[in-house]
Amino acid sequence: MLLQLNNVSANYGQRQVLSSINLEIGRGEIVGLIGPNGSGKSTLMKALVGLIPSCGEISYGRQPLSSISVKQLSRHVAYVAQERDVAWDLTVERVLALGCEAVGGSVRTPKYKEQRKQIIKSLSLETIRKSSILQVSGGEKTRALLGRALMQKTPLIVADEPTAGLDPEHQLELSEIFQNLREQGTSMLVSLHDWTYAARLCTTLVMLKDGKVVACGTPEQVLTQERVQDVYRVSAQIVKTEQGPIITPAARL
């Protein structure tokens, strides 16, 4: 197992935001976190990369998170935050280089150059590689920051709403990138709001409500009419197709 969460809870002050979460992520899995706003998706992601304190056991491999230094953690997991806030006028290429440098790599080696070339190509960043990260579009910035995470070459990538701000073409492109990474043995934990996208991308879905896991399993097992109604308080229309289900919200309850 790459990541194991055993009975993990977290509080913001007096308010409990995560309650008894159990989760396992193995090699080559794409795990999707779904749930309404405030259900604890981002908090869970932050807890498992040590950004917020939590109770219970979080372990990478067999090593508990509490015994892993931040330096070591950067080799276990790369994280793409929800806030795409860059302070300085860095080029896209330089942002990618920061990912490599984070894990002790040198941007002057041929290995790095090859890796960067591949990531730039797979994320369609060729035309903006020399552009300022502050002047590219929201979607381009998302892809550049994801590229930075990929440069860390970690076995697990945690991405908080990676599709936010992406147009349909780039959403599908991202899906292909995730699938390719999965085939290479990289695992991903992503939070998503689009049920259809989540059902088609993820091998496992975890549905959260009020900081608790209400369902965990294959997309078909998790995304049922009843559960969507119960968790999201909307009715959903589910159409099964060869490419996977199309799940759209129909009406508020």
Added chain:
Amino acid sequence: MKYTSDAVLIWALSIITATLFLASLMLGAADLSLPQLINAALSTQDTPVSTVLWEIRVPRALLGVITGATLGLSGAVLQGLLRNPLAEPGLIGVSSSASLGAVIAIYTGITLTMPFALPIFALASAGIAAALLPLLAGGRGQTLTLILAGVAISSIATALTSLALNLSPNPFAAMEIVFWMLGSLNDRSMQHLYIIAPFIMVGWGLLFVTGKGLNALSLGEETAHTMGVSLPTLRFCAIAGTAASVGAVTAVTGTIGFIGLIVPHLLRKMVDDEPARLLLPSALAGACLLTLADIAVKLFGPQSNLKLGVLTALVGAPFFLWLILKQRRALI
């Protein structure tokens, strides 16, 4: 390519600093020619020229370089740490606290019996401010609380300094306080440099190790954490480094503003906005700018009684205004 341009920038700034340092040694109440300077430097005998050189010119020029480098370097580090181009060493309250310590030393008259009480009081006061800062900012020391804590410490120190001025026992003490606060490199000796040297070395050491962490911090605090940067360690190095070095130079020179704010601005585009690559050039450019300002003070002559801190503020403020207008034009 960028490594070549960095090397060119660093070499150019080093050569300018060395030239200005030499010019600063030559200029003074009695100008010295280069041969005179070399003879005095190599002479084993005590001549009037060698006395002037070693007792007056060298400490002043060295202090100018060290102070400028400290202000430039700490400005670049704090702007990187707080992810804010308006950050400067004064923001964390260390400069005003060092000033308060110095003012207390003058106010109580202890400087009359112990000549080096002033820098020691100033250093102690800067140390207290640096220790208070993380306590006020809270355990996780978020950027905003860090800035607010700095502003609070700075305000308290300024208020107490004003109180000392207000209650000053005699006009001469008040005058001494005011003149000291305006900042100057005049009449400083090698002893002053010896007192602050350990603090400067520790401070610079802590500031220079922040580079890689500041680069990662460009992408946000959360991302930096997952890129292997220990934020508490980074904050400690930046704050303690600034407190030690800026506290030390302020303890000897008084308050000298704008260098720490302007220098990183001047150089940022030359290093492609990268915080780590900004550190050494900022230190060198700070040294250049402050030595240049001190040369200007010397050229105005002792009769003008112009203080270095006043000159840097007079030149720095309009320059900063120009930078803002330039940035505004770029945004339109």
